[in-house]
Amino acid sequence: MRGGTRPSGTKRVSNCGEEESRELRRGPWTLEEDTMLSHYIAKHGEGRWNMLAKCAGLMRTGKSCRLRWLNYLKPDIKRGNLTPQEQLLILDLHSKWGNRWSKIAEHLPGRTDNEIKNYWRTRVQKQARQMNIESNSKRFFDAVRCFWVPRLLQKMEQTSTSSSSSSSLTTQNQMDISPSPNYPAAPMVQNPNLISSENSMPAVTSPNTTISADSMAIISQQPQIPENSKNPLSPSNNYSVHNNINPILDDNCYYVGNSNFDMEGFNGEYPISSDMGSFYNLPSQSQEGNWTSYDMTDTLWTNLDDIWQLRDLEEMGI
DNA sequence: AAACCTCACAACCGCCTTCCG
DNA sequence: TCGGAAGGCGGTTGTGAGGTT
Numbered sequence: 001m002r003g004g005t006r007p008s009g010t011k012r013v014s015n016c017g018e019e020e021s022r023e024l025r026r027g028p029w030t031l032e033e034d035t036m037l038s039h040y041i042a043k044h045g046e047g048r049w050n051m052l053a054k055c056a057g058l059m060r061t062g063k064s065c066r067l068r069w070l071n072y073l074k075p076d077i078k079r080g081n082l083t084p085q086e087q088l089l090i091l092d093l094h095s096k097w098g099n100r101w102s103k104i105a106e107h108l109p110g111r112t113d114n115e116i117k118n119y120w121r122t123r124v125q126k127q128a129r130q131m132n133i134e135s136n137s138k139r140f141f142d143a144v145r146c147f148w149v150p151r152l153l154q155k156m157e158q159t160s161t162s163s164s165s166s167s168s169l170t171t172q173n174q175m176d177i178s179p180s181p182n183y184p185a186a187p188m189v190q191n192p193n194l195i196s197s198e199n200s201m202p203a204v205t206s207p208n209t210t211i212s213a214d215s216m217a218i219i220s221q222q223p224q225i226p227e228n229s230k231n232p233l234s235p236s237n238n239y240s241v242h243n244n245i246n247p248i249l250d251d252n253c254y255y256v257g258n259s260n261f262d263m264e265g266f267n268g269e270y271p272i273s274s275d276m277g278s279f280y281n282l283p284s285q286s287q288e289g290n291w292t293s294y295d296m297t298d299t300l301w302t303n304l305d306d307i308w309q310l311r312d313l314e315e316m317g318i
Numbered sequence: 319a320a321a322c323c324t325c326a327c328a329a330c331c332g333c334c335t336t337c338c339g
Numbered sequence: 340t341c342g343g344a345a346g347g348c349g350g351t352t353g354t355g356a357g358g359t360t
Contacts (some may be wrong), residue, residue, distance in 0.1 A: 049346070066347085068329080115352085317333080
């Protein structure tokens with residue numbers, strides 16, 4: 001929600017009855033300031049931040065107080081690394097909404113828009129840089145869809161199976177490192193590769209987030225590209241996600257391939273094989289049939305499995 | 319051991335929207 | 340209708356911790 005609200009009948013300028021020119025503090029918050037802010041909000045509630053800052057005796061702007069509270073002090077803030085499920089959800093939601101961090105954060109309980117934004121900038125955009133792709137480009141989202149998402153799904157599945165004696169489709173993923181019992185379980189999806197190998201339709205899976213059977217099938221199919229010409233990162237390879245986290249989200253089905261990102265200069269076709277390998281720094285096959293080195297340094301894609309996955313794509317004739 | 323580098327994330331900034339007098 | 344204040348949002352920066360050379 002954008003825009004502020006102000007209770008009617010209140011003075012706009014109020015500082016608890018005293019006018020003063022205060023020397024405003026900046027920079028990191030001290031424990032004392034945190035305590036003062038927390039105690040004040042516990043007693044009086046949040047909102048009207050400028051007045052709150054003054055009344056609480058904080059030498060901070062209202063904005064600063066609000067940010068500190070929302071991003072750090074609020075009791076339901078979730079700490080720790082983002083789980084693969086959360087990462088997947090972020091990728092999904094970002095493909096739909098772009099840099100609408102607060103909107104994305106609404107669907108990740110306990111995570112703040114700031115945290116998601118930081119994740120995107122430090123991890124995702126870094127990945128894009130390593131591939132020499134604009135992070136908001138169609139190419140990057142194709143790469144995410146075809147390689148990163150399956151990777152996360154695999155990670156989730158590995159974690160799920162390794163932490164449970166059963167590979168039941170309803171097994172709760174155990175990788176959630178949330179320190180707080182107050183948060184809903186992180187979204188869980190089933191590894192499409194496992195599903196396809198078992199020749200069963202994917203059941204989907206989470207009390208919060210599901211990926212549709214069609215979607216999973218699409219993911220598990222790997223890119224569908226006409227022979228001899230197409231890049232596996234074709235925009236035709238969509239997957240959709242049904243998100244049940246929040247009833248606010250009434251448009252439950254969306255397609256990454258139909259994302260709102262800049263598609264300028266993208267014609268849906270890329271050169272394949274060596275060209276693509278060099279473009280994404282991914283393994284490519286030399287004329288002699290030898291595989292060239294895999295230069296990606298990021299931990300997400302340095303697994304040999306990725307190399308074999310790409311090799312599989314080539315062997316599929318794409 | 320020290321210098322340097324990289325990364326994650328907290329915090330700030332500026333712009334925008336909303337609301338009310 | 341308009342102007343100002345409050346609050347929200349996305350982009351950017353500063354900084355400390357940990358890793359590497």
